[in-house]
Amino acid sequence: MNTEQMNRIHEGKGFIAALDQSGGSTPKALLLYGIKEDSYSNDEEMFELVHQMRTRIIKSPAFNSEYILAAILFKRTMDSTIDGRFTADYLWENKGIVPILKVDEGLAGLEDGVQMMKPFTDLHGLMRQAIEKNIFGTKMRSVIKEANAKGIKQIVEQQFDLGKQIFDHGLIPILEPEVDIHSADKEESEKLLKSEILNKLSALDKSVQLMFKLTIPTEDNFYRELIDDPHVVRVVALSGGYSQSEANEKLARNHGLIASFSRALSQGLTVGQTDEEFNQMLAQSIQAIYNASIT
Template identity: 70%
Template sequence: MNTKQLDRIHTGKGFIAALDQSGGSTPKALLQYGIQEDRYSNEEEMFERVHEMRTRIIKSSAFDSKHILGAILFENTMDRFIDGQLTADYLWEEKGIVPFLKIDQGLDELENGVQLMKPIPGLDDLLKRAVQKNIFGTKMRSLIKEANPEGIQKVVEQQFIIAKQIAGYGLVPIIEPEVDIHSADKGQAEKLLKHELSTQLSALGKDVKVMLKLSIPTEDNFYSDLIEDPHVVRVVALSGGYSQAEANDKLAHNHGLIASFSRALSQGLSDQLSDDEFNAMLAKSTKDIYEASIT
């Protein structure tokens, strides 16, 4: 584990950029960016367009270590290059931004009010490659739709089983049990979730480090004790479908919680913008998200 990167994520001021839409969400991400499906004719071309979009974001003068601590990539991006350097190396060496990798394969069917992660075949091989490509940590997402104690317990158990496997490679896992912002009993689901997270954290070996990526809680500062937990490097928040303005407003009310936004970060960015317009739009977004993250 790179101690310089660990220190930056643990104590640095800023937020984590989530550039990791993949698989089924890729056409949607491209569409939001203004690239219609007629601009690519197969998966390889689609991923080319995505990498061009990600490269434009990463190389932008607005994408800087003053505001951004880390960036979450997906596997295809990890394997590609920016200006002749692997993406993770470009992020760290040229930008001072810590690289993470999304490792999950999407969500299983809804059961007990939750969606567990699908099995991740070949995970050990992927983690070995991540280490070789200088990735610092990983991210994996589950989804909680109802305050169902059995379902939430299963979500957290699955996350921690895989997190320990990841930590065994010297990587820092981001555990992401998202609570659906539209859930009718969101606050109650968060109470159950916090209890399960605390239980699992207390059972970890003393040297195991994890991160948590959580929906912005219904009750302000609800996760402050998790932020203080010695196993937790950082607690980051997902935007979860809120607009950037809404997400920033809610985040600013939670001391010590920082952003890890995807859609809310890329909101308004478009293939049609000139470089000056693109950089100005991204600069405003990073500044606003940064301000909400340092409260």
């Protein structure tokens, strides 16, 4: 494990950029960027276009280590290059930004009020690839739709079981049991979720370290216990469908919680902008998200 990267994630000021839209969310991300579905005819062309978008973001002078601690990548992005270098190496060596890999393979169907992660095809093989590409940590997402105690317990168990396997490979896992912001019982779901997480943390071996990516809570500073737990390197927040301004306003009220935004980060960026317009818009977004993350 890279000690310099660990210190940066654990103690650094800033936030984590989520650049990990996968197959299901890529068409929407491209559409928001101004690229319609009739602009590409297959997945290869689609992923090439989204890599061009991500490359433009990463290479922007606004995207720098003064504000951004790490970036979460989709596997195809990890396997792709920027200026002849693999993306993770470009991020760390050219930008000083820690590379993290999204590893889940999507969501299973709704059951007991939640969507678990689909079974992994080859987690250990993926970990080997990640290590070869100089990845620091991983991220995996599941979703809570209802305050169902059975479903939430199962989601937390799956996240922790896989997280421990990832940690055993020498990577830092980010567990992401997202609570849907549109859930009618969001606050009750958060209470059940925190209780299950604290139970799991109390049973961990002292050596295990991990991170969490969570929905901004209904009650301000609700995740303070997680942030302060010795097992936890950092707790970051997803924007979850909130607009950038709304996500920043809610985040700023949660001390010690930092952003890991995707749609809220790229909000307002379009393919037709000049580089000056693009960089200015990105700089404004990064500054606003950074300000909300250092409260």
